[in-house]
Amino acid sequence: MLSLKNISKYYKAGNLKTSILNNINLDVDAGEFVSIMGPSGSGKSTLLNIIGMLDEPTDGYHYFLNQPIHQLKEKQRQALYKENIGFVFQAYHLIDELTVYENIETPLLYHNIKSDERKALVADMLDRFQIVGKKDLFPSQLSGGQQQLVGIARALIVSPKLLLADEPTGNLNSKQGDEIMELFKKLNKEEGMTIIQVTHSEKNAEYGSRIINLLDGTVESSKNV
Amino acid sequence: MLKNYIKIAWRNIVNKKLYSAINIIGLTVGLAVGLLILLWVQDETSYDKFNTKVDRIYKVNASIGTGASKQVWGGTPAPVAFHAAKEVPGVEAAVRVVGDMDYSKFRYKDKLLRRTATMKFVDDAFFTVFDYKLLKGDPKKPFPTDQSIILSVTEAKKYFGDTDPMGKVLRGDDKDPYTVSGVMADMPANSSIQADYLFSINVRKKQYNGKGMWKAMDEDWGDYWADTYLLLKANASPIAIADKLTRIHMSLQKGIKPTDGVFQLQPLADIHLYNPDLTSAGAEIVKIFSIVALLILLIACINYVNLSTARSVLRSKEVSVRKIIGAERKHLFFQFVFETALCFLIALVLAFGIIYAIMPLYNHIANKEMHFDLFSTSVWKVIGITTIITLAASSIYPAILLSSFKPIDALRSRASGVGSGNFRKVLVVCQFAFSIGLIIGTLVINRQLHYIQTTQVGYDRDHVFTVNLYNNMYPHQDAVKAELLRHREITGVAVGDNIVNGDSSTGDTDWDGKPATASMVIHPFSIDQDFIKVFKVKLIAGSNFTGEKSDTSHYILNETAIKEAGIKNPIGKRFKLWQRNGIIIGVVKDFHFASLKQVIEPAIFSYAEKSGQLFVKTTGKNAAAAINLVKQYHVQYNHGDPPFEYNFLDDDFNNLYKTEQSTSMLFSIFAGIAIFISCLGLFGLATYTAQVKVKEIGIRKVLGASVLNITTMLSKDFLLLIVISLLIASPIAWYAMDKWLESYVYRISVNWITIALAGVGAILIALITISFQSIKAALANPVKSLRSE
Numbered sequence A: 001m002l003s004l005k006n007i008s009k010y011y012k013a014g015n016l017k018t019s020i021l022n023n024i025n026l027d028v029d030a031g032e033f034v035s036i037m038g039p040s041g042s043g044k045s046t047l048l049n050i051i052g053m054l055d056e057p058t059d060g061y062h063y064f065l066n067q068p069i070h071q072l073k074e075k076q077r078q079a080l081y082k083e084n085i086g087f088v089f090q091a092y093h094l095i096d097e098l099t100v101y102e103n104i105e106t107p108l109l110y111h112n113i114k115s116d117e118r119k120a121l122v123a124d125m126l127d128r129f130q131i132v133g134k135k136d137l138f139p140s141q142l143s144g145g146q147q148q149l150v151g152i153a154r155a156l157i158v159s160p161k162l163l164l165a166d167e168p169t170g171n172l173n174s175k176q177g178d179e180i181m182e183l184f185k186k187l188n189k190e191e192g193m194t195i196i197q198v199t200h201s202e203k204n205a206e207y208g209s210r211i212i213n214l215l216d217g218t219v220e221s222s223k224n225v
Numbered sequence B: 001m002l003k004n005y006i007k008i009a010w011r012n013i014v015n016k017k018l019y020s021a022i023n024i025i026g027l028t029v030g031l032a033v034g035l036l037i038l039l040w041v042q043d044e045t046s047y048d049k050f051n052t053k054v055d056r057i058y059k060v061n062a063s064i065g066t067g068a069s070k071q072v073w074g075g076t077p078a079p080v081a082f083h084a085a086k087e088v089p090g091v092e093a094a095v096r097v098v099g100d101m102d103y104s105k106f107r108y109k110d111k112l113l114r115r116t117a118t119m120k121f122v123d124d125a126f127f128t129v130f131d132y133k134l135l136k137g138d139p140k141k142p143f144p145t146d147q148s149i150i151l152s153v154t155e156a157k158k159y160f161g162d163t164d165p166m167g168k169v170l171r172g173d174d175k176d177p178y179t180v181s182g183v184m185a186d187m188p189a190n191s192s193i194q195a196d197y198l199f200s201i202n203v204r205k206k207q208y209n210g211k212g213m214w215k216a217m218d219e220d221w222g223d224y225w226a227d228t229y230l231l232l233k234a235n236a237s238p239i240a241i242a243d244k245l246t247r248i249h250m251s252l253q254k255g256i257k258p259t260d261g262v263f264q265l266q267p268l269a270d271i272h273l274y275n276p277d278l279t280s281a282g283a284e285i286v287k288i289f290s291i292v293a294l295l296i297l298l299i300a301c302i303n304y305v306n307l308s309t310a311r312s313v314l315r316s317k318e319v320s321v322r323k324i325i326g327a328e329r330k331h332l333f334f335q336f337v338f339e340t341a342l343c344f345l346i347a348l349v350l351a352f353g354i355i356y357a358i359m360p361l362y363n364h365i366a367n368k369e370m371h372f373d374l375f376s377t378s379v380w381k382v383i384g385i386t387t388i389i390t391l392a393a394s395s396i397y398p399a400i401l402l403s404s405f406k407p408i409d410a411l412r413s414r415a416s417g418v419g420s421g422n423f424r425k426v427l428v429v430c431q432f433a434f435s436i437g438l439i440i441g442t443l444v445i446n447r448q449l450h451y452i453q454t455t456q457v458g459y460d461r462d463h464v465f466t467v468n469l470y471n472n473m474y475p476h477q478d479a480v481k482a483e484l485l486r487h488r489e490i491t492g493v494a495v496g497d498n499i500v501n502g503d504s505s506t507g508d509t510d511w512d513g514k515p516a517t518a519s520m521v522i523h524p525f526s527i528d529q530d531f532i533k534v535f536k537v538k539l540i541a542g543s544n545f546t547g548e549k550s551d552t553s554h555y556i557l558n559e560t561a562i563k564e565a566g567i568k569n570p571i572g573k574r575f576k577l578w579q580r581n582g583i584i585i586g587v588v589k590d591f592h593f594a595s596l597k598q599v600i601e602p603a604i605f606s607y608a609e610k611s612g613q614l615f616v617k618t619t620g621k622n623a624a625a626a627i628n629l630v631k632q633y634h635v636q637y638n639h640g641d642p643p644f645e646y647n648f649l650d651d652d653f654n655n656l657y658k659t660e661q662s663t664s665m666l667f668s669i670f671a672g673i674a675i676f677i678s679c680l681g682l683f684g685l686a687t688y689t690a691q692v693k694v695k696e697i698g699i700r701k702v703l704g705a706s707v708l709n710i711t712t713m714l715s716k717d718f719l720l721l722i723v724i725s726l727l728i729a730s731p732i733a734w735y736a737m738d739k740w741l742e743s744y745v746y747r748i749s750v751n752w753i754t755i756a757l758a759g760v761g762a763i764l765i766a767l768i769t770i771s772f773q774s775i776k777a778a779l780a781n782p783v784k785s786l787r788s789e
């Protein structure tokens, strides 16, 4: 599904060139659940953003669903992204001005889904995550775990092929974290959703089918669980 | 989707109450004022354009004299139209519009009404050349006989109520009978020709009995009393036609100087805004006000742009998230456009409310009868253009800005400010430069006006009022004068022409030693022997009239007349005014008998034993008593018909500057509004800055900074911007106001004090605006602000 070849990323600050990612090679097949680990500053988020097309590598080849992303125009990339990738963040990043219902519904608006269909899809999602009772609340009225559930629901509503999560449990207590991880595992197992997550916790990483360790911008180790 | 955009936009407006209020108030005031000004501009530029043939209608003006004494008159001799229609090829029709010979009342049966509206004598082509609507009657032959009269609907109603006026007879001044041959719609307010009673020009024609100097109206080349309008053929050249008319004039009036009576054609569409000599008669103010309207709208737009881009920093997270969950540029763009549009809609509705509410006051100040008709196309033209421009300027930039940044950067809050703060600074500088410019303009206009009104004009008009003697008191004026003077409330009495506004003039002058090519246009005043004394006009040579018979051949001239005529030792020299030869017995010091916009021109006093106008000088304390005394004589002689009326010369004098006064009043209001909207924006920005820097302020306070330190830190940048605006605005405003002042012959000069005053004023106002927020931020408890992060 996804293939990175010799991906590098540099930042230039004055004369100083800092290398963030160095010759990364990574292949992820459909249906995998990959956990990326590594010390702070090792480039995990940067890698995830590149995979998610929110950031561009300085060098290298990037294929997604057999398309050469590094050759695509901004518009084509945007379309590919929009159809296939969902993002979940550590800080949830819900829209404060919108209710739970509206937060989940918004991606559908951008996908030009009809009103009736939208209603059905959102109702489904609320049901599945058991947050029907919260649908008219605003994010500030929810607990962290609940907010992250909404964040995940929002990412999943357009049924992406690939779910990217940057420390999805980072702001949660361990019980809330476990619930999210169970959810991911279920998604992966039952629906065959491809998931790549960044995490600091060994325990959470173990939920995945493969753990990749990043160190100073290079893949230090990769092992199947 | 649409519903969603509107919902989000509405929620954003409601959630951010302060910002929304600032935005909406700014837009509302800007729109209301901008629309009001543009309505005025539209009204001013719409004059006479209701005529479908406006492009082909010209007015004939006459240029008299050359060089400094050259004048261009709006009237022409009557034969111009006669010959134009008869023998000038490019002319399709000619119409004369003439006033004078006024009836003061009309009678229909037992209804005797005083005439309060204008009457005109016109040629038959009047209704075919112009688009004035004849509701009843034949536009091709409006006056079946010379004793026909056409009335406006309003006037007809007064005499005939709801009955059909056609064929009924009105008696002018209770004697001359006129049969109603037509009823016309009231002339539009934006018509430069105004009349409610129309008569055939033949009525005037009959007054030439073949005995006077001019044998017939169409041969009278000496009196420039007819407003002459020509309808040209489609491709006729106005210049060629004017030349042809001048040639006809030169060949038919014997002994005329080739520079006296040169005709020029002025397009009908221009005559409201330009004088016959093509100087501005309002065109300048229209231009200035259009610019002011534009500036005010711009200032309001800038507010919106500034606040929304500033706030975009606070909203960058929302925008990024939307992008990440699939929003394309167009989605975000429309979201912001909708938000602006909603703000705008609210502002527009409020602006309409304001416009409706203050329309009467505005009409009063602007001296107009404009209507704000929500359903008129012209109103919507103004609104449409304004709205589109404002909407474009105030939504597209923030929309592009907000939808263009890279989402991941904003989420990591590495992008500390979206859109450069510099752009905002430039806009604030623009805004304040406009405002300061308007303040300087206001100060200069007011100072000039004050200067004009307090300048010594060379005569004393204090506590002098004037009344019309009318037919019955006229013969007894000597007795009345003598009796009035017996009262101690009255310190002087004179009869003559009004000294405040000497607007009649003649080129019919001659004197000993006059060069063959010379001509002098002079303003004649006919006065009695007391006039010069009462008005304290200074006699610098010779003597005043004495009131004896010989005075009828005596003249007193002003210095300018003597200088221009080039008469050495003028006393005792021959001077001829019109057909009357006489000698110069005195010279008076120059005095202003016109607006200070005009340079003093030659003037001449001739003696008249009797005049229609009585001038009474009193004192401030005794004014009421003096008026009462005069009123008693009026009642005694005129039996209260017409009702007693008086007016003080001070009012006449102020009337000379009516346009200036309303301009200055409006300008002050506009400048005030401009600075108000600018400050509103500044207030918003200061609020935003305090909000963004709340953490920094907290840390500084913990480190020991005082309230003053922090207020200074927050205000410094803004003040710098205001100072820069001042530096930019003052030279431009200085230059512009210098140009404006050039239209006054007697004027103040722009000086540093004015600029400094405007600058200090703007800085003070801005400082108060900013410090409100700065001090609040500085006083806030640092622990709170730090914890909340």
Ligand SMILES: Nc1ncnc2c1ncn2[C@@H]1O[C@H](COP(=O)(O)OP(=O)(O)OP(=O)(O)O)[C@@H](O)[C@H]1O
Pocket: A011, A020, A038, A039, A040, A041, A042, A043, A044, A045, A046, A047, B414
């Ligand atoms: N725009 C940028 N400019 C300069 N340096 C950057 C930029 N973005 C990231 N970096 C640097 O790249 C490095 C990797 O950052 P990244 O966010 O990918 O780390 P991470 O592994 O996700 O760390 P953490 O576990 O703390 O989230 C860091 O040292 C960071 O300072």
Ligand SMILES: [Mg+2]
Pocket: A044, A045, A046, A166
């Ligand atoms: Mg990270």
